Amino acid sequence: MKRQASNRPKTLHALVTGGAGFIGSNLCAEVLARGWRVTAVDNFHLGRPEFIAPLRRNPRFKFIQADLLDLLRVKRLVRGCDVVFHMAANSDISRGARETHLDLSLGTLTTYNVLEAMRLGGIRDIVFASTSAVYGLARVKPTPEDYGPLRPISLYGASKLAAEGFITAFCHNFGLRAWIYRFANIVGHNGTHGALVDFIARLRRNPHRLRILGDGRQAKPYLHVSECVSGMIYGYEHARGEVNCFNLAPRGGATTVKHIARTIVRALGLMGVEFVFTGGEQGWRGDVPQVRLDARKLAGLGWRAALTSDEAVERAAHELAGQL
Numbered sequence: 001m002k003r004q005a006s007n008r009p010k011t012l013h014a015l016v017t018g019g020a021g022f023i024g025s026n027l028c029a030e031v032l033a034r035g036w037r038v039t040a041v042d043n044f045h046l047g048r049p050e051f052i053a054p055l056r057r058n059p060r061f062k063f064i065q066a067d068l069l070d071l072l073r074v075k076r077l078v079r080g081c082d083v084v085f086h087m088a089a090n091s092d093i094s095r096g097a098r099e100t101h102l103d104l105s106l107g108t109l110t111t112y113n114v115l116e117a118m119r120l121g122g123i124r125d126i127v128f129a130s131t132s133a134v135y136g137l138a139r140v141k142p143t144p145e146d147y148g149p150l151r152p153i154s155l156y157g158a159s160k161l162a163a164e165g166f167i168t169a170f171c172h173n174f175g176l177r178a179w180i181y182r183f184a185n186i187v188g189h190n191g192t193h194g195a196l197v198d199f200i201a202r203l204r205r206n207p208h209r210l211r212i213l214g215d216g217r218q219a220k221p222y223l224h225v226s227e228c229v230s231g232m233i234y235g236y237e238h239a240r241g242e243v244n245c246f247n248l249a250p251r252g253g254a255t256t257v258k259h260i261a262r263t264i265v266r267a268l269g270l271m272g273v274e275f276v277f278t279g280g281e282q283g284w285r286g287d288v289p290q291v292r293l294d295a296r297k298l299a300g301l302g303w304r305a306a307l308t309s310d311e312a313v314e315r316a317a318h319e320l321a322g323q324l
C-alpha cells in the first residue's frame, strides 16, 4: 500500500497518560524508538512499575506518578508538550459495572481534566483511546465510524462516548485538534486483562479445566498492540482534520472466544483441557457478543494492519505465555 507523507516534525514531546499501563507502555517504547521525548503519567491504579522500568534508562523518557483527577497536577503535566496521548481509563470493565462511578471518573472526568489543562496551557493536539464499545449492539456490521445512533450498553462504553463528546466540543470551541481511535480488542506484550490473560491465569491454577463465560461463540476483532500503536501514530501523523475519528482494527475477521481458548491451551503446551461454558450469547451483562469493525477509513489514508485477528491472537498468546 502506498503510504502518504507525514505532516509532522520528527521530534515531538508527547505526554502519555496511563503510560504505565498495557497499551501506554507499548506506546511509550515505540515513540521513544522514533526519537520523540516522552513524559508518562500514571497513578498505578492498574499500571505496573515493571512496564516502565526498561524505559527509564532512556534520557528522553520521564515518568511522573500522579492522579489525573487532580486538575492542578494535570495543568503542570501538560506544560511544554506538543501532544497528549490520553490512554488512562478504567480497563477493569466488570469492576466498573459494580462501582458505577469508576468509568465516569477515570474514563470521562480524566478526559475533561486533560482537555481543560490543554485549553489553559495552549496545547492543541489530543490522541484519545476510545473503543468499539461506543457502538453498542450496532445493527450494521462491519460497523463504520459514522454509524449511529451510538447507544453503548456498558458503563465503560458510555464513559468513552461522553469523553468523545467533550473532545469534539473542546475542539470546536477552543481550537484543539483530536485523533479519536475506536479500538478493537487489543492483545499482546504487557497485557493485564481480557480473555487471553484471564485464560492463562485460570489454566495456571487448573491446567485440566477451563471455565469460559458465555457459549464461546462471542466473536470480536483482536488487534496486536504493536499494530494498535503504529496505527495511532500513523493516523496522528497523516490525518489533518479538526476531529479525526478512526476504527483501529486488524486486517480481517474476528476471533471466537472458543478459538482463543484453544490457542492459549496450545501456547501453554497443554492437552486434554476440558472447556466448561457458562452459557448464553453474552459473556457478561454489558458485553457486546458480536463485534465487527470497518477499518477502511484509516486504510484509505494509507495504514492497514498486517495481521488478521486470529494471527494477532496467536502472536499475543505466545508473548503472554512467556510473560505471565
Ligand SMILES: NC(=O)c1ccc[n+]([C@@H]2O[C@H](COP(=O)([O-])OP(=O)(O)OC[C@H]3O[C@@H](n4cnc5c(N)ncnc54)[C@H](O)[C@@H]3O)[C@@H](O)[C@H]2O)c1
Binding pocket: 017, 018, 019, 020, 021, 022, 023, 024, 041, 042, 043, 044, 045, 046, 047, 048, 066, 067, 068, 069, 086, 087, 088, 089, 090, 091, 092, 106, 110, 129, 130, 131, 132, 183, 184, 185, 186, 187, 192, 194
Ligand atoms: N486493551 C483493550 O483491548 C482496549 C480496547 C479499547 C480501548 N482501550 C482503551 O485504551 C486505553 C489503554 O487501555 P489498556 O488496556 O492499556 O488499560 P490499562 O489499564 O493497562 O491502562 C490504563 C492506565 O491508566 C492508568 N490510570 C487510570 N486512572 C488513572 C488516573 N486517575 N490517573 C493516572 N493514571 C490512571 C492506570 O493505572 C493504567 O495504567 C484505555 O483508555 C482503554 O479504555 C483498550
